[in-house]
Amino acid sequence: MHTEFHRIKRLPPYVFSEVNAMKAAARAAGADIIDFGMGNPDLPTPPHIVEKLVETVQDPRTHRYSNSRGIPGLRKALAGYYERRFGVDIAPEREAIVTIGSKEGLANLAQAITGPGDVMLVPNPSYPIHQFGFIIADGTVRYLPVAPDAEFMVALERAVVHSQPKPVALVLCYPANPTAVTADLDFYAQVVDFCRAHEIIVLSDLAYAEIYFDDNPPPSILQVPGAKDVAVEFTSLSKTYSMPGWRIGFAAGNPQLIGALARVKSYLDYGAFTPIQVAATAALNGPQDCVEETRAIYRERRDVLVEGLTRAGWDVPVPTASMYIWAPIPEPFASLGSVTFSKLLLKHAHVAVSPGLGFGEYGDGHVRIALVENTQRIRQATRSLRQLFAEPDKALADAADAAQMSVAAKQPSES
Secondary structure (H helix, E strand, C coil): CCCCCHHHHCCCCCCHHHHHHHHHHHHHCCCCCEECCCCCCCCCCCHHHHHHHHHHHCCHHHHCCCCCCCCHHHHHHHHHHHHHHHCCCCCCCCCEEEECCHHHHHHHHHHHHCCCCCEEEEECCCCHHHHHHHHHCCCEEEEECCCCCHHHHHHHHHHHHHCCCCCCEEEEECCCCCCCCCCCHHHHHHHHHHHHHHCCEEEEECCCCCCECCCCCCCCHHHCCCHHHCEEEEEECCCCCCCHHHCCEEEEECHHHHHHHHHHHHHHCCCCCHHHHHHHHHHHHCCCHHHHHHHHHHHHHHHHHHHHHHHCCCCCCCCCECCEEEEECCCCCHHHCHHHHHHHHHHHHCEECEEHHHHCHHHCCEEEEECCCCHHHHHHHHHHHHHHHHCHHHHHHHHHHHHHHHHHHHCCCCC
């Protein structure tokens, strides 16, 4: 059987797999692993949303195929959210679509707009689907810096001048996963002006819009006048309402791009399960106290974790949004790289994090720490890290031995 599949060959080995395998083995051996690896919210979905799901699923009529674009009530609820939160008018029939999580929407829109060899501009490091959605669709990815500043705009202009063919699309994600940096409306306005002038599509990922910790709620690119000429924005209920497993998200903005996504989806799915969409409507239209409570919990976890890491001797930036800390690998471990350092934390402190390399080669000097453990577990983790950092020599020696064994294992044996 032929096993050299073209698209699979373009996907590198999954960077997280080695750490995940170690984590599974440690748990199988009875170790208590404090897991900050996956951005998988541990908070329960608010009761009124669950109750609406239970109520709706009792009606057998909701068990049939749903609507690939999303039920009308949910698209109207999304439009209502954009009006309340951003002051943006969204036409539910033409400018909104429901996706099976924002990841699915990003990947399917990549399929819709990408031709073989098309150049796409993606920040590095970034959430993997931002680049691999285009790679799977036979596109070519050119990387940009993450920070929304003057350097970004210079790099964007350089990419347009020196790319052949001209770039088709640009991906933005603020608050950023994994780096947690945020952007303001002035930056978005510069991007919109530039991309309108050069006819470049903008895909904005706003999944963390409601997880912020200061008095400056993250804006939407659609607030910029003229943004709908080039931009579509993806949002999700996963983090805002602790609904990651429900797989419900949205795209809103440019009607031509929404139509392209709808056409691709019409061949691939019949939409999310109707009771989930009804419950999602209840989430957007219902009481929002739960969102503030979730925000407060993540804020407290952030503060406890940053304080504990500082006491352990690990200085990390304090994020103003998202549910992540993007932590530079501390000395004397910086030379190890993110994968080896993540393994070291797992083995010697029973703490799991995500290696920065998994988000792009420019992330290899960092690890991502997700705020998905309660404050008691966070304090337990920082105590273990403090012990490790106080006596790093043994862990470094183990890392060196493991590296030598890995090299030896790759050497061809004598015949």
